[in-house]
Amino acid sequence: MDNFNFYSPTEFIFGKETENSCGEYVKKHGGSRVLIHYGSGSAERSGLLDRVKASLEKSGIYYVVLGGVKPNPRDTLIYEGIELCRRENVDFILSVGGGSCIDSSKGIALGVPYDGDFWDFYGTGKPVEKALPIGTILTIAAAGSEGSGASVVTKEEGMLKRDVGSDLLRPRFSILNPELTQTLPAYQTACGATDIMAHVFERYFTNTNEVEVTDRLCEALLLTMIKETPRVIKNPDNYEARANIMWAGTVAHNDIVGVGRSQDWNSHGIEHELSGLYDCAHGAGLAVIMPAWMEFVYKHNIMRFAQMAVRIWSCEMNFENPEETALRGIACFRKFLHGIGMPINFAELGAREEDIPVLVEKFGLGDGKTGGFVALSSEDVAEIYRIAANAAL
Amino acid sequence: MDNFNFYSPTEFIFGKETENSCGEYVKKHGGSRVLIHYGSGSAERSGLLDRVKASLEKSGIYYVVLGGVKPNPRDTLIYEGIELCRRENVDFILSVGGGSCIDSSKGIALGVPYDGDFWDFYGTGKPVEKALPIGTILTIAAAGSEGSGASVVTKEEGMLKRDVGSDLLRPRFSILNPELTQTLPAYQTACGATDIMAHVFERYFTNTNEVEVTDRLCEALLLTMIKETPRVIKNPDNYEARANIMWAGTVAHNDIVGVGRSQDWNSHGIEHELSGLYDCAHGAGLAVIMPAWMEFVYKHNIMRFAQMAVRIWSCEMNFENPEETALRGIACFRKFLHGIGMPINFAELGAREEDIPVLVEKFGLGDGKTGGFVALSSEDVAEIYRIAANAAL
Numbered sequence: 001m002d003n004f005n006f007y008s009p010t011e012f013i014f015g016k017e018t019e020n021s022c023g024e025y026v027k028k029h030g031g032s033r034v035l036i037h038y039g040s041g042s043a044e045r046s047g048l049l050d051r052v053k054a055s056l057e058k059s060g061i062y063y064v065v066l067g068g069v070k071p072n073p074r075d076t077l078i079y080e081g082i083e084l085c086r087r088e089n090v091d092f093i094l095s096v097g098g099g100s101c102i103d104s105s106k107g108i109a110l111g112v113p114y115d116g117d118f119w120d121f122y123g124t125g126k127p128v129e130k131a132l133p134i135g136t137i138l139t140i141a142a143a144g145s146e147g148s149g150a151s152v153v154t155k156e157e158g159m160l161k162r163d164v165g166s167d168l169l170r171p172r173f174s175i176l177n178p179e180l181t182q183t184l185p186a187y188q189t190a191c192g193a194t195d196i197m198a199h200v201f202e203r204y205f206t207n208t209n210e211v212e213v214t215d216r217l218c219e220a221l222l223l224t225m226i227k228e229t230p231r232v233i234k235n236p237d238n239y240e241a242r243a244n245i246m247w248a249g250t251v252a253h254n255d256i257v258g259v260g261r262s263q264d265w266n267s268h269g270i271e272h273e274l275s276g277l278y279d280c281a282h283g284a285g286l287a288v289i290m291p292a293w294m295e296f297v298y299k300h301n302i303m304r305f306a307q308m309a310v311r312i313w314s315c316e317m318n319f320e321n322p323e324e325t326a327l328r329g330i331a332c333f334r335k336f337l338h339g340i341g342m343p344i345n346f347a348e349l350g351a352r353e354e355d356i357p358v359l360v361e362k363f364g365l366g367d368g369k370t371g372g373f374v375a376l377s378s379e380d381v382a383e384i385y386r387i388a389a390n391a392a393l
Numbered sequence: 394m395d396n397f398n399f400y401s402p403t404e405f406i407f408g409k410e411t412e413n414s415c416g417e418y419v420k421k422h423g424g425s426r427v428l429i430h431y432g433s434g435s436a437e438r439s440g441l442l443d444r445v446k447a448s449l450e451k452s453g454i455y456y457v458v459l460g461g462v463k464p465n466p467r468d469t470l471i472y473e474g475i476e477l478c479r480r481e482n483v484d485f486i487l488s489v490g491g492g493s494c495i496d497s498s499k500g501i502a503l504g505v506p507y508d509g510d511f512w513d514f515y516g517t518g519k520p521v522e523k524a525l526p527i528g529t530i531l532t533i534a535a536a537g538s539e540g541s542g543a544s545v546v547t548k549e550e551g552m553l554k555r556d557v558g559s560d561l562l563r564p565r566f567s568i569l570n571p572e573l574t575q576t577l578p579a580y581q582t583a584c585g586a587t588d589i590m591a592h593v594f595e596r597y598f599t600n601t602n603e604v605e606v607t608d609r610l611c612e613a614l615l616l617t618m619i620k621e622t623p624r625v626i627k628n629p630d631n632y633e634a635r636a637n638i639m640w641a642g643t644v645a646h647n648d649i650v651g652v653g654r655s656q657d658w659n660s661h662g663i664e665h666e667l668s669g670l671y672d673c674a675h676g677a678g679l680a681v682i683m684p685a686w687m688e689f690v691y692k693h694n695i696m697r698f699a700q701m702a703v704r705i706w707s708c709e710m711n712f713e714n715p716e717e718t719a720l721r722g723i724a725c726f727r728k729f730l731h732g733i734g735m736p737i738n739f740a741e742l743g744a745r746e747e748d749i750p751v752l753v754e755k756f757g758l759g760d761g762k763t764g765g766f767v768a769l770s771s772e773d774v775a776e777i778y779r780i781a782a783n784a785a786l
Contacts, residue, residue, distance in 0.1 A: 001571075001636040003408025008401060014653065015396025178394075210633035213617040213641045220609035227605055240603035243394040247653065248606045256649065260407065260640065 001211055001260040008254045010147050011173040014247065016239075018177045019137050022052055022094065023059030026135055029172035031092025033062045035085055037105045039069040039097040043139065048180065052096055052137065064088050069097060072154045072161065072275050072282070073104035075119055081108035082118060085132070095136045095171075098192075099143020099282075102136050106151035106169045109134050122153055123162030128169065136174040141181055141246040142192030142283060144199055144253020146174035154276060160362070161276035176250065178242035186233050190340040191283025193229040196249040197222060198286045202265050203258035205297075205304065205373040215307075217257040222312045224248045226336065233340050264372040267293045270384055273359045278351055287342035288349050291334040292388035295327075297374040302326050331393075338393055346389040353389040356382055394604055394653040401647045403540050404566040407640065409632075411570045412530050415445055415487065416452030419528055422565040424485025426455045428478050430498045432462040432490040436532065441573065445489055445530065457481050462490060465547045465554065465668050465675070466497035468512055474501035475511060478525070488529045488564075491585075492536020492675075495529050499544035499562045502527050515546055516555030521562065529567040534574055534639040535585030535676060537592055537646020539567035547669060553755070554669040569643065571635035579626050583733040584676025586622040589642040590615060591679045595658050596651035598690075598697065598766040608700075610650040615705045617641045619729065626733050657765040660686045663777055666752045671744055680735035681742050684727040685781035688720075690767040695719050724786075731786060739782040746782040749775055 013025065026034055034056060036049070043049045044067070056063050066081050084090070085108060095105035109132040111118030120126055136146045145151070149169040154161045181189070204218045224244055231241040251257065270293065271285040298305045306322045309315040309329025313336075318325045334344055343349040360382045369375040376384070406418065419427055427449060429442070436442045437460070449456050459474050477483070478501060488498035504511030506523040513519055529539045538544070542562040547554045574582070597611045617637055624634040644650065663686065664678040691698045699715045702708040702722025706729075711718045727737055736742040753775045762768040769777070 001408070001633060001640070003411065005404065005406050007404040009404075011398065011400040011402075013398050015394070018396065211637070212620055213614070213637045213644070216613035216616050217610060217644075220613040221606065223609050224606040240394060243653070244604070244606045247394070251606070251610075251649065256644065260636070 023055035078107040082111040098140030102145035103151040128166035141249040147254035161272040194283040206261040208261035416448035471500040475504040491533030495538035496544040521559035534642040540647035554665040584674040587676040599654040601654035
């Protein structure tokens with residue numbers, strides 16, 4: 001096991017009607033002038049925004065609002081948010097939405113106390129030294145941003161998708177009420193589930209040996225997703241299944257199932273160019289990319305893929321031909337994704353094979369290589385896009 | 394899933410030689426005048442204490458020391474520690490040892506700013522309102538106290554063992570270096586492993602339905618312990634196995650595998666009277682009590698015990714007779730404990746069947762009942778002690 005630090009100081013408040021206490025938690029965590037940052041009109045229409053405002057008012061907290069966060073959140077709205085926060089002396093950001101909304105909030109949080117352009121931190125590794133505190137009320141189980149220090153933002157000019165990570169961006173509290181996800185359409189629910197599973201797989205495929213405890217914890221989350229996702233697709237009102245998925249989504253990405261080992265994250269990087277270029281859902285892009293990535297790299301460690309097949313997909317081990325088992329596991333993953341309504345190739349996603357050179361160019365490796373489970377060259381990335389483009393069940 | 398709050402703000406620093414950074418972490422978390430609290434002379438003899446002092450000195454931190462914590466830590470040393478901290482204006486406690494040492498440190502931490510007797514908080518549910526901050530350097534993987542808000546202390550007068558819990562008692566940081574556990578004798582290693590497994594089982598046996606994600610996470614930790622414990626008993630120097638056990642021990646008790654569901658904790662309560670009366674190791678007491686408790690309660694939910702047998706102990710499911718599977722799982726657990734050198738009945742533990750009335754009296758139920766998976770009366774507790782007294786493989 002590699003040396004590691006694990007620090008997840010977020011207070012999670014989980015369960016029915018918990019959003020009605022948001023005022024108390026803002027107060028507890030030091031906020032007095034709040035920006036409510038949210039996405040689509042559904043927070044308005046459902047009455048959620050009114051409940052949030054009522055709770056803040058009850059706690060005597062001043063607030064301003066900024067809605068309009070889009071999936072694949074844009075830099076342009078973040079600039080607007082930074083300006084608003086400075087003008088209104090905001091000292092706490094309350095993010096009401098899914099991963100895009102929280103990621104946008106994190107962009108604002110680090111931008112407000114910074115003299116330069118907030119974009120300086122994205123994709124550069126420049127360390128964050130200061131940020132406004134954030135709280136979240138999660139409405140989509142997917143990104144894990146409610147418990148992580150990561151933020152992914154798209155620069156509108158050129159549709160460049162880049163990320164930043166810092167413990168200072170971990171939310172002070174996150175309110176998770178599975179009821180809020182019950183109105184989510186099946187497609188978005190499935191996109192979220194795919195994202196959660198991908199967060200685990202990015203950690204599962206490691207070159208660090210004998211990390212038994214994190215291997216088993218990863219499998220625990222994946223088994224949960226495999227059982228619960230079809231249940232919510234079939235019955236969107238199933239609170240228990242929604243609750244299991246929501247908590248799995250948080251645990252999947254606060255890094256407790258990834259510490260002490262090398263991780264991969266190439267599928268996420270390769271996908272980001274798809275959702276950057278086509279503005280498709282991140283989870284849908286992952287459904288197309290991740291099995292293709294698996295097919296490209298599995299020979300690097302056939303027994304790890306065989307373990308996935310047996311322990312996660314309940315395949316029988318083929319002891320005479322472990323490679324056959326490994327490939328069967330990958331096929332099970334793709335079939336599962338197809339079963340919950342995800343696209344499995346470029347055509348189903350709305351991407352074009354002829355754009356692959358553009359995607360590879362934007363990925364920006366040049367003559368270099370990525371890190372991860374298998375180090376990839378530009379040509380490798382192109383091949384993964386080609387496998388993804390033409391995948392079939 | 395029940396509503397819950399999960400808050401684990403402890404910073405974990407895991408890996409080789411990490412204790413040499415303790416000064417930095419004390420400083421980061423606000424300490425300037427430190428009490429180093431430790432247990433046996435082994436911290437002195439091994440040079441650990443010198444390394445800790447050197448790191449504090451390097452960070453310019455003043456310290457005083459108080460050693461001598463015993464297993465089943467006593468109130469008497471805590472009174473001494475409280476007085477020392479007040480006299481020396483200590484603002485941070487650095488606990489160097491296992492669960493007993495950390496629990497003793499928590500007693501001191503809550504006692505220093507409190508006007509009355511620190512014992513007022515133990516076993517009474519009186520809420521903790523203030524406590525000194527604590528950091529830990531863990532030397533035994535067992536109690537999980539390094540990531541929990543719990544403390545168990547024994548009042549020397551009458552050997553009463555009682556507990557307290559509060560988020561204010563969660564350590565600010567915990568340094569976990571598996572190397573420090575490599576010198577631990579096999580018996581103590583096995584006691585620690587048993588305690589870790591018990592912490593998971595106390596959460597696994599729940600009356601809350603459909604808590605898929607926490608069920609799977611519990612099983613992940615138990616599978617890890619079943620694989621790794623025999624490896625360290627056989628080869629105490631196995632760093633990787635020690636590392637997996639150490640991290641599993643922390644995750645097992647910071648409640649991430651127990652949230653959102655009813656828990657049991659009767660085995661812990663019933664055991665506390667054994668280690669209170671005989672001053673035996675807590676883990677050894679649990680090895681005797683927990684399988685006996687399982688045999689007493691399994692009919693309450695045969696399928697949950699069958700699940701344990703199949704998923705944790707790799708038993709074949711007997712579909713015609715699930716009860717047989719359930720009992721086989723319990724037998725596997727006892728056999729496993731025996732295999733790692735744990736006692737399995739009163740004689741092996743050094744307890745006496747004729748003391749059962751005394752144990753039940755000290756347990757203090759009177760005509761009442763416990764909570765938990767199955768509510769127990771005094772007579773039920775006596776019967777569990779009797780099963781434990783006479784258990785065989």
